[in-house]
Amino acid sequence: xxxxxxxxxxxxxxxxxxxxxxxxxxxxxxxxxxxxxxxxxxxxxxxxxxxxxxxxxxxxxxxxxxxxxxxxxxxxxxxxxxxxxxxxxxxxxxxxxxxxxxxxxxxxxxxxxxxxxxxxxxxxxxxxxxxxxxxxxxxxxxxxxxxxxxxxxxxxxxxxxxxxxxxxxxxxxxxxxxxxxxxxxxxxxxxxxxxxxxxxxx
Numbered sequence: 001x002x003x004x005x006x007x008x009x010x011x012x013x014x015x016x017x018x019x020x021x022x023x024x025x026x027x028x029x030x031x032x033x034x035x036x037x038x039x040x041x042x043x044x045x046x047x048x049x050x051x052x053x054x055x056x057x058x059x060x061x062x063x064x065x066x067x068x069x070x071x072x073x074x075x076x077x078x079x080x081x082x083x084x085x086x087x088x089x090x091x092x093x094x095x096x097x098x099x100x101x102x103x104x105x106x107x108x109x110x111x112x113x114x115x116x117x118x119x120x121x122x123x124x125x126x127x128x129x130x131x132x133x134x135x136x137x138x139x140x141x142x143x144x145x146x147x148x149x150x151x152x153x154x155x156x157x158x159x160x161x162x163x164x165x166x167x168x169x170x171x172x173x174x175x176x177x178x179x180x181x182x183x184x185x186x187x188x189x190x191x192x193x194x195x196x197x198x199x200x201x202x
Contacts, residue, residue: 027053027057027107064101072093075093088189099179137163150196161191
């Protein structure tokens with residue numbers, strides 16, 4: 001009797017295990033063999049699903065970001081929350097995800113530095129990965145202005161300001177090795193208090 005392999009399920013398992021290897025070893029020290037060993041498969045089997053470790057890394061990050069995006073869209077569509085509450089919930093959720101995955105952030109920075117040595121446009125790669133999150137934030141700001149819960153503001157500048165809090169979190173955790181995002185959560189509250197037409201409730 002032949003064994004039926006569920007390729008999509010196997011692919012997802014590889015991506016999950018590969019993230020562990022990248023987190024533990026760093027991008028440059030992670031090898032195809034180490035990923036295969038961690039997955040409990042041979043290198044030959046791994047080649048059926050991915051052509052190299054860079055492809056695995058990119059898919060792993062994309063996979064993780066899709067999960068974050070799904071969470072953000074659930075918050076965006078929650079009709080029980082007004083726009084300010086949605087933005088607060090989204091930013092806090094992202095800060096907590098960053099805090100939880102700070103080792104992976106270090107690997108991502110390591111990967112971007114690795115790419116920059118080959119004259120790759122790393123800024124483009126980062127923008128490509130973050131543009132949907134920024135659009136979700138901008139759409140919630142517009143929704144709030146229309147509903148009257150957010151003051152008439154420059155949406156692009158405010159989106160930059162709010163996204164800047166997330167970038168600051170990444171810098172503090174990866175470069176400064178600070179593990180707590182508590183102060184940045186307070187920054188979120190202060191920023192939202194400035195744009196909200198109503199007093200914020202905790």
